[in-house]
Amino acid sequence: MRVRSLIATAAVVTSLTACANSAGETSAPAAATGDGLISTDACTDPAAATAPITDTIRIGWTAALSGTFAASVRQSFDGMQARIDTENARGGIDGVMIELLERDDAFQPARAKANVTELIQREDVDIIGVAGAGQLGAVIDDQNAACVPALMTGTSAAQFRDVTTYPWTTQSLPAGTGEATFQAGYIAETFPDARVGVLENQTESGKASSAAFQAAAEAAGVEVVTTVPLGDDKIVALTSLQEAGADVYLVAGVVTDCLAVSEALGRVSYQPRLVVQASTCADADLIFKPAGAVADGQIVGSYMRLPADPVQSAEPAVQEYLAAAAAAGLESPTSAYAVDGWIKADVTIAAIRAAAEGPHGLSRASIMTAALNQDYAPPMYLDGIRFVSTPERFTGTTALQALRWDAAAQAFEPVGTPIAIG
Known part of the structure; x- marks a missing residue:
């Protein structure tokens, strides 16, 4: 069972309202506390951010499942689901299963904001995903105030890579x-x-x-x-x-x-x-x-290996990916967008696993802390390229x-x- 604070029900109504100082400016939680865990002092519900997760980790994504972007987004979501299914088939994260929830925003920031509000307030997700700079811009202040990690968001915009201002957000695309x-x-x-x-x-x-x-x-x-x-x-x-x-x-x-x-x-x-x-x-x-x-x-x-490439398709890492993708029922495993989704989920799972194995146990705060302390070479990254982040600086893809x-x-x-x- 997932443990939540007794005040969570009341706090959820305001969980998407950004913390403001006397000047009316949005403030965000500090990057870390003395023991290394990300600070929850400025969270609208600190207890929810540190509550142990013991049953299911719920990941909610909003992206354009309709309109001109629909085909590539569908393949990316399918890649995410295949990687999650692969992890769950192995027993999850120490028995904790992962669930993916999808929402369509038609690449409209207002709809993305409504989706994120619903995912956090009603679905009680532990991790958020957003695609698009405008979409992330519409939700990032509220999401950081709610202290729900937004991991591997699909944007490269520089203004959202500042871990001091947005310590609960990371990006998947190269800077x-x-x-x-x-x-x-x-x-x-x-x-x-x-x-x-x-x-x-x-x-x-x-x-x-x-x-x-x-x-x-x-x-x-x-x-x-x-x-x-x-x-x-x-x-x-x-x-x-x-x-x-x-x-x-x-x-x-x-x-x-x-x-x-x-x-x-x-x-x-x-x-x-x-x-x-x-x-x-x-x-x-x-x-x-x-x-x-x-x-x-x-x-x-x-930065990623491309299974459709005749040379790269023979590489051991690609062969392992294709076998796992086939076992998970991925329909378009050679698509770069399916690989992109697989990588998003893979890096997210690496952070979840690191959190579970760390001294603070599995919670939203520990997952975010792990996501800000990554030095990981995803198997589907090209040789010599890594995914790196620290509490002081988010780099992401290195080359x-x-x-x-x-x-x-x-x-x-x-x-x-x-x-x-x-």
């Missing part, structure tokens, strides 16, 4: 500033005279990626000649880049832009010297193979590997070695 530095550095080394045009998706995620790249480009001495909004009509955006004289295109987009930009490139006469896509585009089956020859030579940064798409071979070709971004 936006780190990926931008990787992208600008690759362009500077490959085409020092590049005239870069940025295609900027108008979501919070796209704008954050664009801003991070432009700052990194300036630092690397890379010229950005124009930034163009990336809307529904991709050909209009590409035409604007051509008219501005851009010869290298940087796509500061979201998952739905990955294939759409390539398809639009196939319908225009001008082709740039290089196209750099986001790490979230590194899927051969859903993104690059359907794009055809126009995607040849495009660059993405990646990115440049991959060049070879359309003839229908495979990614590694370029160089992983580049540190932490």
